[in-house]
Amino acid sequence: xxxxxxxxxxxxxxxxxxxxxxxxxxxxxxxxxxxxxxxxxxxxxxxxxxxxxxxxxxxxxxxxxxxxxxxxxxxxxxxxxxxxxxxxxxxxxxxxxxxxxxxxxxxxxxxxxxxxxxxxxxxxxxxxxxxxxxxxxxxxxxxxxxxxxxxxxxxxxxxxxxxxxxxxxxxxxxxxxxxxxxxxxxxxxxxxxxxxxxxxxxxxxxxxxxxxxxxxxxxxxx
Amino acid sequence: xxxxxxxxxxxxxxxxxxxxxxxxxxxxxxxxxxxxxxxxxxxxxxxxxxxxxxxxxxxxxxxxxxxxxxxxxxxxx
Numbered sequence: 001x002x003x004x005x006x007x008x009x010x011x012x013x014x015x016x017x018x019x020x021x022x023x024x025x026x027x028x029x030x031x032x033x034x035x036x037x038x039x040x041x042x043x044x045x046x047x048x049x050x051x052x053x054x055x056x057x058x059x060x061x062x063x064x065x066x067x068x069x070x071x072x073x074x075x076x077x078x079x080x081x082x083x084x085x086x087x088x089x090x091x092x093x094x095x096x097x098x099x100x101x102x103x104x105x106x107x108x109x110x111x112x113x114x115x116x117x118x119x120x121x122x123x124x125x126x127x128x129x130x131x132x133x134x135x136x137x138x139x140x141x142x143x144x145x146x147x148x149x150x151x152x153x154x155x156x157x158x159x160x161x162x163x164x165x166x167x168x169x170x171x172x173x174x175x176x177x178x179x180x181x182x183x184x185x186x187x188x189x190x191x192x193x194x195x196x197x198x199x200x201x202x203x204x205x206x207x208x209x210x211x212x213x214x215x216x217x218x219x220x221x222x
Numbered sequence: 223x224x225x226x227x228x229x230x231x232x233x234x235x236x237x238x239x240x241x242x243x244x245x246x247x248x249x250x251x252x253x254x255x256x257x258x259x260x261x262x263x264x265x266x267x268x269x270x271x272x273x274x275x276x277x278x279x280x281x282x283x284x285x286x287x288x289x290x291x292x293x294x295x296x297x298x299x
Binding site for chain 1: 231235236238239242283284285287289290
């Protein structure tokens with residue numbers, strides 16, 4: 001299994017994501033945003049958290065127009081797996097790979113704490129090691145995690161079972177308590193919480209491990 | 223040639239920053255403030271010959287996220 005982790009100026013969870021992918025046996029290549037193509041043979045691309053380009057203009061807006069992001073879109077169109085976490089989720093909405101947008105938290109505060117999530121979809125190749133309705137504890141660390149989309153998009157996400165996780169106790173004002181969503185083909189997951197920060201007992205929790213494990217199992221079978 | 227672009231959250235999109243501004247103004251005793259919306263202004267210096275269509279493309283591709291934001295372009299010499 002081969003994973004790529006994109007690195008933008010201001011990414012700061014890229015190495016954590018690399019460690020999480022390595023823990024499931026992946027060979028990981030770090031890919032600089034100026035590169036115009038992903039390395040060959042990549043199974044999954046991680047778009048990491050952080051503050052790409054200082055969050056200037058809008059979170060993720062400038063990264064969404066980086067050279068590597070164009071190849072990321074082609075990779076996703078071919079059915080590749082993409083995991084965008086935090087700023088990575090913001091980048092995926094800015095590129096249009098996932099619908100909606102992430103606004104400033106409703107109470108305007110940067111929130112950094114571990115929160116309970118509810119697993120809504122246990123069918124996707126990212127989430128099938130969980131059970132629907134299960135609560136897991138995953139850290140969040142964001143200022144702009146307030147998910148918004150049109151009522152039609154929210155209805156579509158619900159109808160198509162594309163809401164992967166919701167917040168048990170909505171911290172940021174997100175519509176429908178959304179913490180993470182899937183693309184139509186279920187192969188692109190964007191989420192504000194950080195599963196890569198809950199992968200080792202030393203992190204204070206390991207509830208994120210199952211996400212990476214499920215992905216590894218899916219890719220081995222594929 | 224200059225372009226001045228106003229980017230605002232669309233009507234109906236909750237603007238937490240605008241709400242905070244409104245509450246702060248109420249705190250100062252300006253009770254007449256019924257609403258506040260906060261946006262941003264981007265000024266571009268453009269080479270001669272640039273036209274509004276080009277600036278619109280810039281807005282669509284980068285300067286505004288049209289999922290949540292609307293924009294208005296003013297051009298001046």
